[in-house]
Amino acid sequence: MEELALDIKIEKTSKSNLDQVDFDNIPFGKIFSDHMFLADYKDGKWQDLRIVPYGEFSMNPALSAIHYGQSIFEGLKAFRNRQNQEEVLIFRPQDNAARLNASAKRMCMPELPENIFMEGLHKLIELDKGWVPNTEGSSLYIRPFMFAADAFLGLKPSDTYTFAIITSPVGIYYSNPVKVKIEKEYSRTCHGGTGYAKVAGNYAASMYPAKLAQAEGYDQLLWTDAAEHKYIEESGTMNVMFQINDTIVTAPTMPEEDTILRSITRLSVLELLSDWGVKVEERKIPVQEIVDATKDGSLKEAFGTGTAVTIAPISHIGNDGELLEIAEVEGEKLSTKIKQHLQGMQMGEVEDNKGWIYRI
Numbered sequence: 001m002e003e004l005a006l007d008i009k010i011e012k013t014s015k016s017n018l019d020q021v022d023f024d025n026i027p028f029g030k031i032f033s034d035h036m037f038l039a040d041y042k043d044g045k046w047q048d049l050r051i052v053p054y055g056e057f058s059m060n061p062a063l064s065a066i067h068y069g070q071s072i073f074e075g076l077k078a079f080r081n082r083q084n085q086e087e088v089l090i091f092r093p094q095d096n097a098a099r100l101n102a103s104a105k106r107m108c109m110p111e112l113p114e115n116i117f118m119e120g121l122h123k124l125i126e127l128d129k130g131w132v133p134n135t136e137g138s139s140l141y142i143r144p145f146m147f148a149a150d151a152f153l154g155l156k157p158s159d160t161y162t163f164a165i166i167t168s169p170v171g172i173y174y175s176n177p178v179k180v181k182i183e184k185e186y187s188r189t190c191h192g193g194t195g196y197a198k199v200a201g202n203y204a205a206s207m208y209p210a211k212l213a214q215a216e217g218y219d220q221l222l223w224t225d226a227a228e229h230k231y232i233e234e235s236g237t238m239n240v241m242f243q244i245n246d247t248i249v250t251a252p253t254m255p256e257e258d259t260i261l262r263s264i265t266r267l268s269v270l271e272l273l274s275d276w277g278v279k280v281e282e283r284k285i286p287v288q289e290i291v292d293a294t295k296d297g298s299l300k301e302a303f304g305t306g307t308a309v310t311i312a313p314i315s316h317i318g319n320d321g322e323l324l325e326i327a328e329v330e331g332e333k334l335s336t337k338i339k340q341h342l343q344g345m346q347m348g349e350v351e352d353n354k355g356w357i358y359r360i
């Protein structure tokens with residue numbers, strides 16, 4: 001990257017919590033590193049860039065974000081380089097910066113210049129480098145987010161915003177293949193809605209149907225189109241891919257479809273598959289096609305792609321009360337090959353010939 005040039009004030013914590021963390025046993029999303037990055041949007045510009053000890057925000061009860069929901073976020077991961085323990089590797093952070101701005105635009109929020117995102121991230125991770133785990137399957141989850149900060153009751157875009165980055169050491173998300181239910185009653189979004197943006201409300205809308213599915217023994221939902229519930233879109237925190245015979249099929253994202261979050265992991269997988277000469281079709285996926293392919297054995301694999309999970313194999317699909325099991329393929333699975341390659345790149349064990357890795 002270019003030279004770090006922004007004026008970011010750093011206030012260091014007087015007491016690190018690092019020695020209290022058991023890195024062999026990390027719960028997901030509950031432990032936070034010592035510092036956070038903050039920036040305020042006021043008077044039409046981003047200002048007061050700072051790194052401060054991790055701690056609580058004070059909040060006006062009329063905070064616009066909690067009443068009207070202008071709240072967006074991102075998720076990415078930092079890994080310790082297995083070949084050089086001093087170095088931290090982050091996967092495609094500029095793509096998260098760009099997606100944050102796509103979300104901001106849809107939510108009538110100000111864009112954040114990429115250099116604020118990148119320099120804030122760089123300096124924060126540099127300072128909290130000790131928090132990047134090196135145990136198997138673990139990483140430092142990075143959560144950039146932006147919310148409306150006006151204290152005002154009234155439906156209009158806020159004039160002020162806060163951008164923050166917090167980080168959290170995490171372990172493995174799913175240790176077993178996942179069981180997903182094809183959702184045909186509820187929707188998380190619809191055409192013309194906010195599905196392609198990473199906005200807090202999308203996740204709020206997904207919780208009730210996801211809870212119902214979990215009560216039935218599923219891990220996640222497979223969302224279908226809101227209009228007809230005939231086409232598979234994506235899952236809770238991942239896009240999905242199906243291998244039918246020797247072809248990978250996945251639903252299109254922006255600009256073709258506005259209901260699916262444009263997963264950066266998915267884009268990476270598609271690029272690798274293209275390099276490897278695997279046939280890929282980005283197209284609408286009828287539920288019936290997947291049901292038929294599961295039954296006649298032409299569905300070789302189904303898996304999710306996302307930062308939290310990297311690649312999550314799907315073992316069962318529930319449809320209209322019927323539980324379909326995806327038969328195990330013999331030999332090396334494509335999903336395993338992809339996962340090993342991506343994770344290898346993320347941890348410095350496979351050469352990054354794509355320029356996807358940002359080094360600190």
Ligand SMILES: Cc1ncc(COP(=O)(O)O)c(C=O)c1O
Pocket residue numbers: 075234235236237238239261262263264265266305306307308
């Ligand atoms: C709804 C949704 N879809 C897909 C993904 C996967 O996206 P990415 O690969 O960029 O993490 C996520 C996670 O960010 C998500 O929340």
